[in-house]
Amino acid sequence: MQTELSKKLGIEHAVFGFTPFPAVAAAISRAGGLGVLGAVRYTAPDELQRDLDWLHEHAGGRPYGLDVVMPAKKVEGVTEADVEAMIPESHRQFVTDTLAKYGVPELAQGEASGWRITGWMEQVARNQLDVAFDYPIKLLANALGSPPADVIARAHEHDVLVAALAGSARHARKHAEAGIDIVVAQGYEAGGHTGEIASMVLTPEAVEAVDPLPVLAAGGIGSGQQVAAALALGAQGVWLGSVWLTTTEADMHSPAVTRKLLAAGSGDTVRSRALTGKPARQLRTEWTDAWDDPAGPGTLPMPLQGLLVAEAVSRIQKYEVEPLLGTPVGQIVGRMNEERSVQAVFDELTRDFEKAIDRINRIAGR
Amino acid sequence: MQTELSKKLGIEHAVFGFTPFPAVAAAISRAGGLGVLGAVRYTAPDELQRDLDWLHEHAGGRPYGLDVVMPAKKVEGVTEADVEAMIPESHRQFVTDTLAKYGVPELAQGEASGWRITGWMEQVARNQLDVAFDYPIKLLANALGSPPADVIARAHEHDVLVAALAGSARHARKHAEAGIDIVVAQGYEAGGHTGEIASMVLTPEAVEAVDPLPVLAAGGIGSGQQVAAALALGAQGVWLGSVWLTTTEADMHSPAVTRKLLAAGSGDTVRSRALTGKPARQLRTEWTDAWDDPAGPGTLPMPLQGLLVAEAVSRIQKYEVEPLLGTPVGQIVGRMNEERSVQAVFDELTRDFEKAIDRINRIAGR
Known part of the structure; x- marks a missing residue:
């Protein structure tokens, strides 16, 4: 190839x-x-x-x-605190309420959120x-x-x-x-x-x-x-x-996420603004549903949304709150049905590539 | 092939x-x-x-x-009149208002709508x-x-x-x-x-x-x-x-629709319920925008939506009211840029198919 x-x-x-x-x-x-x-x-x-x-x-x-x-x-010259100040209180309340509804525990004091806006x-x-x-x-x-x-x-x-x-x-x-x-x-x-x-x-x-x-x-x-x-x-x-994401070398930190990825079909993802404020494909969860629900407050633009949900996402991940637990992934998740090594993925990829070439050549009469 | x-x-x-x-x-x-x-x-x-x-x-x-x-x-046993009776008045009003906003003329008396639910x-x-x-x-x-x-x-x-x-x-x-x-x-x-x-x-x-x-x-x-x-x-x-749709043999009845198809890019379609109540990809227009607008009444389920908009769509088509005028079409519309005969489409299709096979064989080292 x-x-x-x-x-x-x-x-x-x-x-x-x-x-x-x-x-x-x-x-x-x-x-x-x-x-x-x-x-x-x-x-x-x-x-x-x-x-x-x-x-x-x-x-x-x-x-x-x-x-x-x-x-x-x-x-230029915008700090994380400046951006924080732009988030409406009603949106913060929605995060608090949604986490409470699912009984998501708090992080221990001093435990940092996994995702910070500064990375962007x-x-x-x-x-x-x-x-x-x-x-x-x-x-x-x-x-x-x-x-x-x-x-x-x-x-x-x-x-x-x-x-x-x-x-x-x-x-x-x-x-x-x-x-x-x-x-x-x-x-x-x-x-x-x-x-x-x-x-x-x-x-x-x-x-x-x-x-x-x-x-x-x-x-x-x-x-x-x-x-x-x-x-x-x-x-x-x-x-x-x-x-x-489902290779044995991947360090997903969460067996629950891996289980969800292995179980998901190609129709189980959604293109949602819930994670960052821009449409991003991810596993559909009750968390993305809450943000995409017309009855809710809706998402904020990037980078506000990412900052708003950073700690919530960390809490959901840490405590593996399954109904809310997701991860960015494409529709190809439907065929990610077993944990395999990267080399095994490559072996199958190259073998099936050759088969596809054989097939298309037969169709083309070559 | x-x-x-x-x-x-x-x-x-x-x-x-x-x-x-x-x-x-x-x-x-x-x-x-x-x-x-x-x-x-x-x-x-x-x-x-x-x-x-x-x-x-x-x-x-x-x-x-x-x-x-x-x-x-x-x-069983449901007539078009039964279905008509299920359409809320507010939705009928929204159709009337939207058509009025764009000055869409009425059909002549006795002129039938082009699309009837009975076809389904x-x-x-x-x-x-x-x-x-x-x-x-x-x-x-x-x-x-x-x-x-x-x-x-x-x-x-x-x-x-x-x-x-x-x-x-x-x-x-x-x-x-x-x-x-x-x-x-x-x-x-x-x-x-x-x-x-x-x-x-x-x-x-x-x-x-x-x-x-x-x-x-x-x-x-x-x-x-x-x-x-x-x-x-x-x-x-x-x-x-x-x-x-843009072949010379197609009888689109509307030069304006053909013009819009030839001009549209792959990003100019939308998957909207505006036409039938189920998601259908079509040209994005101010008509689909009105139905997809969260501030509007939203669409009705199939078959109500199709029946609700049938006459409106006929009027928009007959009078070629361009901002509202659309047609079902896929994202491939982005490469439908000239009117050609069906045979010309086939000639290019088969020629480019052979080229693609040549290319992929080179990549595969065959």
């Missing part, structure tokens, strides 16, 4: 694996894909450094990358980059549009390719104009932040929009047949995130 | 074209696909007979099919079948689930294959258990009634669910690359509806 882009990056399969877990990223790279470590949870640069050290040591000398969340628009701020991403460029990363991906011009230039100085996620051909074109190297076309069926255009339509539109820049297809891909489909649509590779 | 199913049906390409227009259906069959005529608009059996006569004469001796709308559940009733579909089985149709498709057992049996006596649309693997399995022959897996990106699971995920799920029954992939397919992708996902053919 070799495209121009995979050859350029020196990887065996044109499979890009996004994951928040260093052990998963390392296993993806060892298996012949490109492991891309999600950096958003590292607010402290030394933690990122520690995990990149580990990843570098365990990637078997294979290439790997980093995914940051760098807002396209810079917010440009300075944090810049600190992450100061660390990351000390490592031989091959790819820098940004989940929130094109990174600033100086970051792109800095990446290029380090021979790092820059990728940006796009949910429409228009976004893809904007990224191309900003000077990025790879567009990740993220379809409606993808986990996390998504637009409304499905991969079947979005992938070829993005390919046409930025030609000759390479496009990776993201959203709805977890099998070799789907990899073949994405490549037939003109992608130079696939970007997989959800499928790694 | 030959699958087991296309061979069984004696067609050259595994491309199934759904259309309300006999001229389009005939051209699809002549081009080597299977033209499938949508019957929902024929409330009078003699009109269907006239158009099937025409189709038979112009299909060049090639196979063709019929698509009916036969509800899975039978509604089982007896109407049965009358259609009495006509249809006099013709050598090869396929009978049902847009509302599995047809009743006696209809399936009757089709099989006439050597007619029965297809049913499904938006989930569960629906597909139900259809298979009912004894149908082909599942049309209709993805989120499709025009008309759709579920929430995108084709990239739905197609392989349906294939696995009903194996060894054949699955046609519907939703998001308009190019040869997309045909290749759908077949790589395990489909035995593709089901295309939207792409024919």
Whole structure:
């Protein structure tokens, strides 16, 4: 499974694996894909450094990358406290009431919320980059549009390719104009932040929009047949995130979340603003239902919603309050039915890819 | 482009074209696909007979099919007047007010609404079948689930294959258990009634669910690359509806609708209940916005909504009131940018299919 882009990056399969877990990223790279470590949870640069050290040591000398969340628009001089002050009391009350309704215990005093808005701020991403460029990363991906011009230039100085996620051909074109190297076309069926255009339509539109820049297809891909489909649509590779969540290398911290992922069907996700204020696909839960209920107060815009629910989400996760417990994941969750190693996922992926090619050649009479 | 199913049906390409227009259906069959005529608009059996006569004469001796709308559940002894009486006055007022706001003229006295609920009733579909089985149709498709057992049996006596649309693997399995022959897996990106699971995920799920029954992939397919992708996902053919709307053979009755279709991007559709009460993808307009607005009265369930808006839709269409004027269409509308003959669509489809196969073989190192 070799495209121009995979050859350029020196990887065996044109499979890009996004994951928040260093052990998963390392296993993806060892298996012949490109492991891309999600950096958003590292607010402290030394933690990122520690995990990149580990990843570098365990990637078997294979290439790997980093995914940051760098807002396209810079917010100057705004503190977390400023943002906190913008949250209406009625919304705080709704969080309190909903947690009380399900008997969700409080965190112990001094126990920090797992998710802080600061992870989304440009300075944090810049600190992450100061660390990351000390490592031989091959790819820098940004989940929130094109990174600033100086970051792109800095990446290029380090021979790092820059990728940006796009949910429409228009976004893809904007990224191309900003000077990025790879567009990740993220379809409606993808986990996390998504637009409304499905991969079947979005992938070829993005390919046409930025030609000759390479496009990776993201959203709805977890099998070799789907990899073949994405490549037939003109992608130079696939970007997989959800499928790694149920690998044995993933450190989900919650057996209940893993159980829910293994049990969920493709119809059990929802594109909801409950998590961050922007539509993000995740497991549908009574928590997302509460936020999406027209009878409720509704969600706040990003970044207010994320800040509003951060502690609540930590409490739900810590105490595994099942009706409320969710996680970002794509529609591909329907085929994530057993825990397997990353290598086992790759073995099946490449085997089924070859089968799909055999089948399509028979249909084409070749 | 030959699958087991296309061979069984004696067609050259595994491309199934759904259309309300006999001229389009005939051209699809002549081009080597299977033209499938949508019957929902024929409330009078003699009109269907006239158009099937025409189709038979112009299909060049090639196979063709019929698509009916036969509800899975039978509604006994309910008249249109009974259903009319269930519509709240406030909803009627909202229709009146919205039309007045845009200055939509009234129909002339005695001018019938173009869409009647009766087209959705089982007896109407049965009358259609009495006509249809006099013709050598090869396929009978049902847009509302599995047809009743006696209809399936009757089709099989006439050597007619029965297809049913499904938006989930569960629906597909139900259809298979009912004894149908082909599942049309209709993805989120499709025009008309759709579920929430995108084709990239739905197609392989349906294939696995009903194996060894054949699955046609519907939703998001308009190019040869997309045909290749759908077949790589395990489909035995593709089901295309939207792409024919802008062919020269299509009789859209409204230059304004055609203009809007040619101008629309993939992001200009919406999955709205405005048309029938069930989610159906269509062009997004100020009409769909009004129904989807949380500040409005919202839509009524099927079949009330369809009956409520039937005359309004006729008026909007007749007077081409552009801000309100829409039509069911899938996200593939983004690449419907010029009027072309059905044959030209086929020529490009088959050429690009071959190109996609070449490309994927290069990637696979074959």
